[in-house]
Structures are given as structure tokens and as C-alpha cells.
Amino acid sequence: MNVTVFGATGVVGQALVPLLAEHELTAVSRTARDEPGARYVVADAASGDGVAAALEGADVVYYLVHSLGARDFEEQDRTAADTVAREAANAGVQQIVYLGGLGADDPDASPHLRSRGETGERLGSAGVPVTTIRAAMIVGKGSAAFETILGLVKRLPVMVTPSWVSTPTQPIALEDAARYLAGVCGNDATYAEGYDAGGPEVMTYRQMIERIAALLGRKPVIVEVPVLTPYLSSLWLNLVTPVSASVARPLVEGLRNPTVAREERIRKLLPFELTPFDEAARRALA
Amino acid sequence: MTGWETSERVLESGGFESRQRVLVSEPAVEASEAGARSLGVTYWQAVDRFTRGCVRASWTGGRGKLKLLGGATLLTFGPPELSFDDALVSCRHAIQGGLLALGAGGAVTLAQRGEGHQQELSVTVEGYLPRLAARAGAPPWTGILYAKGQSPFHAAVSLRYFELLLRGGDS
Numbered sequence: 001m002n003v004t005v006f007g008a009t010g011v012v013g014q015a016l017v018p019l020l021a022e023h024e025l026t027a028v029s030r031t032a033r034d035e036p037g038a039r040y041v042v043a044d045a046a047s048g049d050g051v052a053a054a055l056e057g058a059d060v061v062y063y064l065v066h067s068l069g070a071r072d073f074e075e076q077d078r079t080a081a082d083t084v085a086r087e088a089a090n091a092g093v094q095q096i097v098y099l100g101g102l103g104a105d106d107p108d109a110s111p112h113l114r115s116r117g118e119t120g121e122r123l124g125s126a127g128v129p130v131t132t133i134r135a136a137m138i139v140g141k142g143s144a145a146f147e148t149i150l151g152l153v154k155r156l157p158v159m160v161t162p163s164w165v166s167t168p169t170q171p172i173a174l175e176d177a178a179r180y181l182a183g184v185c186g187n188d189a190t191y192a193e194g195y196d197a198g199g200p201e202v203m204t205y206r207q208m209i210e211r212i213a214a215l216l217g218r219k220p221v222i223v224e225v226p227v228l229t230p231y232l233s234s235l236w237l238n239l240v241t242p243v244s245a246s247v248a249r250p251l252v253e254g255l256r257n258p259t260v261a262r263e264e265r266i267r268k269l270l271p272f273e274l275t276p277f278d279e280a281a282r283r284a285l286a
Numbered sequence: 287m288t289g290w291e292t293s294e295r296v297l298e299s300g301g302f303e304s305r306q307r308v309l310v311s312e313p314a315v316e317a318s319e320a321g322a323r324s325l326g327v328t329y330w331q332a333v334d335r336f337t338r339g340c341v342r343a344s345w346t347g348g349r350g351k352l353k354l355l356g357g358a359t360l361l362t363f364g365p366p367e368l369s370f371d372d373a374l375v376s377c378r379h380a381i382q383g384g385l386l387a388l389g390a391g392g393a394v395t396l397a398q399r400g401e402g403h404q405q406e407l408s409v410t411v412e413g414y415l416p417r418l419a420a421r422a423g424a425p426p427w428t429g430i431l432y433a434k435g436q437s438p439f440h441a442a443v444s445l446r447y448f449e450l451l452l453r454g455g456d457s
Contacts, residue, residue: 108335166344168327202323204345224344224356258331262324263316 001186002057004028006045006084007064008038011142012099012181015174016062019182028054045080048087055084055091060185063098063123066116074115081122089126095191096123097184099177100134102170102196102259109257120194129191131184133177133266136198136259137208139280140174146284149205153213153220161224164255165206170198173280176272183270190269198261200274205255212281287452289406292441301392301413304437306444309404314451317375322368325396325451326377329409332447350379360386363394374399381414386436388415396447407451409444 001023007013008027017027017038027038028050034040043050045065055061065080066073088096103109104117124130137145180197184190203211206222213220267274275283289309297303315321330343333352341360344351348365361384366377376397382390392413399406418432426433 166342168330168345196320198320202327206344206346258327260324260327261320264318264320265316 001059002026003060003062003185004054004058005038005062005064006043006054007062007066008040009033010064011140011174012138012177013062013064015140015178016064016181019178020185023060023185026054026058045084046076048083051083051087052090055087055093058088058091059094061088061093061096061128062181063096063119066119074111074118077115077119078122081119082125085123085126085128088123088128093128095186095188096128096130097181098123098130098132099181100132100194102134102136102198102261103257104134106257113257113259124192131187131190131192132194133180133184133197134194134261135172135177135180136169137171138174138177139171139199139277139284141284141286143174143284146171146281149209149212150285153209153216153218156220161206161222165209165222165224166204167255167258168202168204169208169259170202170261171208171277171280172197172199173275173277174284175280176274179272180266180270187269195266195269196261196263197266198264199277199280201277202260203277208277211278212285215278215281215285287448289404290445292444294437297413299413301415302411302419303413304411304440305408306441306448307406307408308445308448309401309406310452311404313375313398313405314407315375315398317370317372319368319370321398322370322375322377323366325375325398326366326368326379328451329377329394329396329447332450333443335450336443336446349382352384359384362387372400381411386417388417391415407448409447411440 003020003023004026005013005017006028008017009029017025021037025038027040028043029040030042030044032042041050041054043054045051061084063084066077098120100120101113101116104113106113109117120130120132137143139146176199177197209220209222287308287310289307292306294302294304315324334342341352341354344353350363351359352361354360362382364380364382366379369376374397376395378393378395381387381392381394392411392415395410397408397410399408416432416436418436
């Protein structure tokens with residue numbers, strides 16, 4: 001099959017591309033690349049430049065793009081999704097595979113999570129069936145959410161945290177998320193379907209912090225306070241972690257929403273042993 | 287969502303049993319571990335939303351604490367006990383103590399059960415020993431905080447939980 005991956009050079013894209021080696025692969029990024037394993041093309045989903053050319057002849061399209069960090073990320077995500085949906089329909093694409101977010105269907109979802117949900121809907125708006133894999137935090141090197149937690153653990157012996165540390169989440173290893181994405185490629189039973197892709201363990205962010213700290217041989221003191229706004233939290237994260245405030249704020253706002261799988265159909269469709277959190281975190285830390 | 291019912295009675299043991307339920311046409315959750323777990327996750331989310339974050343569940347080492355403004359521990363719970371089959375999906379938490387309990391005992395169970403062509407969603411608290419309720423033989427007014435406060439509050443949270451469960455299930 002001819003497969004086009006938008007966001008091929010991102011954290012998830014780089015893990016996915018090798019798993020699609022059996023296909024004719026077009027890897028799309030905003031800057032020029034030349035690496036083995038795929039034909040790299042330059043396109044920008046937000047502006048529309050090069051999108052039609054990147055989709056020419058494609059059977060399956062992976063959409064791993066988001067505008068987190070941009071001031072108007074919601075609008076940019078909408079525009080990019082509309083562009084790819086329209087051009088994919090024009091190109092006769094059979095399937096769009098989208099990495100969405102768990103918790104996006106929460107009625108009180110944060111703008112970031114809401115945007116993830118809306119992007120999935122818009123990708124299907126031109127008639128190409130979308131397969132959505134909904135994941136919580138991706139545990140892997142370079143994942144913005146994971147790096148945020150890691151930055152806190154590495155730099156702070158004492159953490160004053162807002163109540164989001166008690167929110168349950170179900171983080172998934174980068175490699176496992178990529179396997180799920182690759183596994184639905186061209187499978188018409190998954191067309192126009194959404195799947196919750198949780199990791200093997202449900203934990204709170206507090207537990208996640210404690211477990212990452214244990215892997216690093218640290219034991220931070222966590223003091224939970226009832227009131228700390230996402231704005232203040234993002235400024236604080238900007239100060240003490242490598243993640244910029246513009247990325248941290250939408251992430252922090254999303255942490256108040258539980259991100260736990262409500263169903264496990266994907267595990268029956270693509271059965272394999274999921275990577276335990278500690279193992280996934282160890283790999284990300286290596 | 288139809289068939290809203292709420293009831294409460296005192297058992298011979300002195301423990302309280304409270305039950306709220308609604309009937310829905312389709313299952314709100316899948317008959318799986320994830321489905322059972324989401325009953326619990328959604329319930330604690332409903333507590334948080336209903337109280338606008340003033341009362342939240344906090345989990346450490348598998349045990350849960352229901353905290354008021356991040357400070358006072360109102361109730362403590364054991365880890366979720368999940369079970370599921372085609373007829374029943376449930377998430378049970380043993381009540382282990384806290385300011386609102388006279389002691390450890392009882393449990394809260396969130397369940398989805400097939401009932402004819404419909405599904406019953408329920409919240410059942412059984413064997414709970416509420417600190418604020420009137421003791422046996424004491425004048426009824428001594429339990430007014432429970433009867434007029436905690437009990438209707440709990441029923442209102444249950445209704446919010448059912449709504450949240452169904453709205454999440456719409457997706």
C-alpha cells in the first residue's frame with residue numbers, strides 16, 4: 001500500500017515509520033529530510049503548502065500533527081485537519097489513521113483535549129473514514145508530557161503540586177502506541193472506528209512522578225495544594241522544566257481530565273503484551 | 287435515562303444501605319476490565335465536578351482518600367475491585383475509615399446490570415457506618431446533618447455520575 005505519514009519526524013512518527021517498512025512510504029515533515037526507509041517530502045498541513053502533492057497516490061494517511069505551543073493552536077489544528085481531510089478525499093485515500101487523546105470526549109475537557117477530539121472529527125468531514133487511536137501520555141524520549149514530568153522529577157526535591165496529581169491516567173509506551181497505529185493500517189474493519197489505547201497500568205500523576213523518581217534514585221516530597229491555576233502551573237513548569245509555557249499550559253489544563261481507557265477493543269484486535277510503565281520509562285530515560 | 291430511584295435503609299447491623307439507580311437503553315460501559323474501571327473513574331470525577339473541586343479523590347499506593355479542600359480526609363477507600371461478565375460490570379471500593387465514618391466497614395459499588403432489554407446503572411453503599419447519622423435510640427434530630435446534608439448530597443452526586451457516565455458514553 002502507499003502510505004503517507006504527516007508528522008513523520010515527530011516523536012511518534014519516528015517510532016511508527018520503521019513499522020511501516022513493508023509499505024511504499026511517504027514521510028511528510030515541515031523541513032527537508034533525506035533518510036533511508038521512506039521518501040521524505042516537505043509539506044505544511046497548517047498552511048496547505050505541499051499537502052496535495054504529498055497525498056498523491058496515497059491509500060492510507062497517518063495524521064500525527066498538532067500545533068501545541070502555538071498561541072492559537074486550536075484554530076491551527078482545525079485548519080490543518082480540514083486541509084488534509086479535503087486533499088485526502090481528492091486523492092482517493094481509503095483511510096486516515098489519527099492519534100487522538102483519551103479524555104477528549106469528556107464534556108469538561110480542556111482546550112487541548114477538546115482540540116484533539118475536534119481534529120479527529122474534522123479529518124473525517126470530507127468522507128474519508130478515520131481510524132482514531134486514543135492514547136493518554138506517550139512514555140518515550142521527547143514526548144512533551146513525559147519530558148514535563150521528568151523535568152519536575154529531575155529538578156525539584158520538593159514539589160508543591162496542584163490537585164491534578166490525583167487525576168488517574170493510563171500512560172502507554174511509545175513503542176506500543178506505534179504498534180497500535182501500524183496495526184490498523186489498511187484494515188477496513190477499523191475504518192470509521194475509534195479505539196482507546198491505554199497502557200497496562202492505571203495510575204495517578206503523583207504515582208507516576210514517584211515511580212520515575214524511583215528509577216532515577218530520587219525521592220521527592222510532594223505537597224498537594226487545592227488551588228494552583230493552570231496559568232501559574234505553566235509559568236512554574238516553564239521555569240523548572242525544559243518545556244515552554246505555551247506547551248505546558250494546555251498540557252497542564254488537560255491534566256485535570258482523567259485519561260483512562262473506557263474500552264479495550266484494540267487489545268482484542270491487536271493482541272500483544274503491553275510494556276510495563278517502569279520499562280517504558282527506563283527506555284525513555286536511557 | 288429513566289427510572290431514577292433512590293432509597294436508604296438501616297440494616298440490623300446498624301450499618302446504612304443507600305442505593306440510587308437509573309435505567310438506560312444501551313450499556314454505558316463495555317463488559318471488560320476497562321469498562322469496570324471507568325465506572326469508578328467516572329464516579330470520582332462526578333464527586334469532583336459536583337463539588338467544583340472542593341472534594342476530590344486522591345490515590346496513593348492503591349488506596350483512596352476523599353479529601354475536603356485537599357486537607358481533611360472525609361473517607362478512605364480500598365483499591366478498586368473490578369468484576370465483569372455479560373450480565374454485570376462493577377467496581378467496588380471498601381470503605382476503610384475517615385471523618386465521615388465511625389469505622390472501617392461497608393463498601394461503595396458502582397454497577398451496570400442487564401435488566402430485561404435495558405441496563406441498570408447503580409450506586410450502592412452498603413454496611414456503611416456514618417458518623418453524622420443518629421445513633422440507635424438517640425433523638426432523630428441528632429442525625430440531621432446526615433439526613434439533610436450527607437444523604438441528599440450523596441444522591442445528587444449519584445445523579446451527576448449517571449449523567450457523566452452517559453455523556454461520556456455518547457462518544
